[in-house]
Amino acid sequence: MPKVVHHPAYGRYDLGPEHPFSPGRIDMVLDLLRELGIALDPVAATPVTIENLLAVHAEDYVRAVEAASAGEAGAEQASFGLGTADNPIVPGMGEAARWLAGGTLHGARMIAAGDAELVLQLGGGFHHARHRLASGFCLYNDLALAIRHLVSQRKRVAYLDVDVHHGDGVQEIFYTDEDVLTLSFHESGEYLFPGTGWPHELGQGMGRGLKLNVPLEPFTEGDSYFSALERVSVPALDFFRPDVLVVQCGADAHHLDPLADLMLTTQDFERIFRFILRLAGEYTGGRALFTLGGGYSMRVTPRVWAILYLVLHGLPIPEALPAAWLERWRDRLGSPSLSTLHDGAEPYPAVPRRGEITRQNAMMVDRLLDAVARYWL
């Protein structure tokens, strides 16, 4: 059985009522699971310490975040990406981010110690946080902390990122690392934040050939996405032979997401999660740490992450959404009213450029595999 990690303090990571990264998303998943009759008994972890954070962040950066979080003004805040539209300064944000990072790190510790194989952290996934920069709603890179711990315990880690945005922070932190493979599938940086994640970003030094990026065309649909995922992840894992998978499960590649332009459905997400679970079974003896991530449609994200929970637990996917849940979150769910956990039939109008987009994505995968072949000899 998977271990589930969560703590109510995660809800304190709240960047404001207008901010898309709402803690309400996790509340809605927990409530949905409960209403589906699941008895949740998550493992709680403690927040990471400042010391812990220095494994992946610069000390001056951590100090700046904590000072801003404590309400102290600092001239250097802007240069660390703090006080922007995406990363506003909110009292207590540093501690809240450390609670979330603590959960992800705890998941990694359980796996490294052999106390767990499969872990689902119901939070985290702050893949944009860089060594010295807050970015894209992220302060502390919980994924990088978890990966660094696993590497320190002599584990080879494959990081898989299906968030619609490039996992630039994780890639940056492990860019020269030979023990970490990073794979990111995202909407092309030509069109979407953060603008990086190109096939030529292959890593440096001993990390060369171990950082892989698949930029996908806007309006990419499930089949084309899945083909890219399969064609890249299987040979990469065959070559790298990881001990553990770390997976960022952002739900923002869904077609209704307000921040991006890919066209996945909840059915596509189910297929993706099942596939990744199979990869864990085949390559890492089932050892895998899953986190949440982006996902900004209240109608979609709780359903995708409930599906993630059900898939990881080997539970059937129920058809109907519980009436009590629909009623409780009616305002956030908006209209038209929802009734099923999965998307309905024909969830969006046909994409007119489907053939062209599919070809373009397939060529992108060809080019990536060609470019990386010489490093996989």
Add this chain to the structure above:
Amino acid sequence: MLVREIMHADPVSIGPDTPIERAAAMMREGNIRHLPVVEGDRLVGVVTDRDLRLATSSLSTRPSAPSAPVREVMSHPVETTHPLDPIEVAARVMRELKIGCLPVLDGPRLVGIVTGVDILDALLQLTGVERPSGRIEVRLVDQPGELARLTALLGEQKLNIHSILSYPDGEHRGRTVLRVGTMDVRALAERLCDAGFEVLWPSVQPCRR
């Protein structure tokens, strides 16, 4: 952007009597393709790896010996540029003459060299992604105040503009591509749309206006 910001300062140079084989070795060692030829403190020519290869090729109609001086094969007179020239002027000269480099002269003195690769680097700096940022593309009417109206709106949203690029798009129109410090460009696009801008990316539903 000025030539002095992208040039290589104090470039390796050679005298006109340097043997071709010595010049070729210097290019190999320095991993460079262009050598200014200087006599006294005067620039007298430029020699490129292509000049050397052609001069010593069996296909050449007038082959030179490896020991021959570079003055036999160098290009001269030389097109040059000045440290305070805008890079687009340097690029224009290189493009029109189809040449790969321009020595940079301050008065008679050789102070630097600019190559095609430096121009590409400048292009990357101008168009590239230096910080994590979202992209927004707007078609503007080519008239005074339009860009100011656009940037003022971004300022009101407290959004940092990391880079801005404009190019003509048909008559009386221009495309402006902005890289802005936010992940949530669609909310911004909707505001721009409401304010009457023609937003080309991200795709937005019909405006509320």
